[in-house]
Amino acid sequence: MDKYAVFGNPISHSKSPLIHTEFAKQTEQALQYTAIKAEIGQFAEAVNTFVADGGKGCNVTVPFKEDAFKVADHISERAQLAEAVNTLTFNEDGTISADNTDGAGLVNDLQSHQAPLNKRILLIGAGGAARGVIKPLLDCQPEQLVIFNRTHSKAQNLAEHFADYGNITAMTEKELEQSTGFDVVINSTSASLSDELPPVPATIFSQGGFAYDMAYGNKPTVFVEWALSNGCQTSLDGLGMLVGQAAVSFEIWREVKPETQTVIQALRQS
Incomplete structure (x- = not known):
């Protein structure tokens, strides 16, 4: 099963695993999405470990958005202008592509x-x-x-x-x-x-x-x-923005666009 994650510190509060699990069900994609706490100053090592373990892509939240910028080989224009990255894709040739979907x-x-x-x-x-x-x-x-x-x-x-x-x-x-x-x-x-x-x-x-x-x-x-x-x-x-940026990341990785409104409603109810 393809593995994805969100990296942050702290990260236990993150709604990203719930959001991406809902997207996967909705689009019938077989994937696993978890939250990973990286230690400050050790983001690159944490990413390398995740890739070695079969990671295909990840989201990045505070305080690592600038660190994510540094590990990437290919950076989209919008990420370059933002000078921050929230989405990494681990390519089959070993390179890393970065984007900012916020x-x-x-x-x-x-x-x-x-x-x-x-x-x-x-x-x-x-x-x-x-x-x-x-x-x-x-x-x-x-x-x-x-x-x-x-x-x-x-x-x-x-x-x-x-x-x-x-x-x-x-x-x-x-x-x-x-x-x-x-x-x-x-x-x-x-x-x-x-x-x-x-x-x-x-x-x-x-x-x-x-x-x-x-x-x-x-x-x-x-x-x-x-x-x-x-x-x-x-x-x-900003709950709709949170789900919306996740949907753009999901589409980058899986090439299928998830529907967001039902996920937003489910989060509001929970």
Whole structure:
């Protein structure tokens, strides 16, 4: 049976084994998917052991996304731009191919809920999570993609890095306060994991607008609820992105596209 895994540290909380097992049942693929805790500084060794044991591919989560970048022989354009990798494929010739499916997972989830990605989008945060989704968002040809980060220089650097791919700009706090509401607001910060809100004014939301929090939990995040209380018609957490990025990885490995909505519903119920 073909073996796949997710590498992280910590990793016991990961929903990836459940998601990929559901995808395998759904598409009638015979495979085994497990969670593996790699020790910090020993990611390459852990991957080599997994490949020697018959591993065909793996997902990579924190803190190893940059380490995964270093072990790869072939890196996709979107992974190069993100400077992070979440999907490795172990080829028969012994080489390793790397990709980043986070942005595709986000965009697929947004599109499935009819988010107006061709209009004005605000992306809050300028860390690795933001970097991984900018190119796929720009591929949707938004009217404008604005990056806001507490440290403006980080947002500015990202805007410059992706300037060739679409209309992207960084706003200061003052510019954001003076701006009109955005059609789509995406929170890529980890603030919700501490039940906190990112440092942005409620005026970022437009009446009837769309909000998305990359974080998720057992109940709606504080950001999701805040957006709804400030006029957004739709506000979602990141569970759909998690399942969506897994589906893109699964398709890379197995060349079959799994259906995501039933898996999202099953996770919500559990």
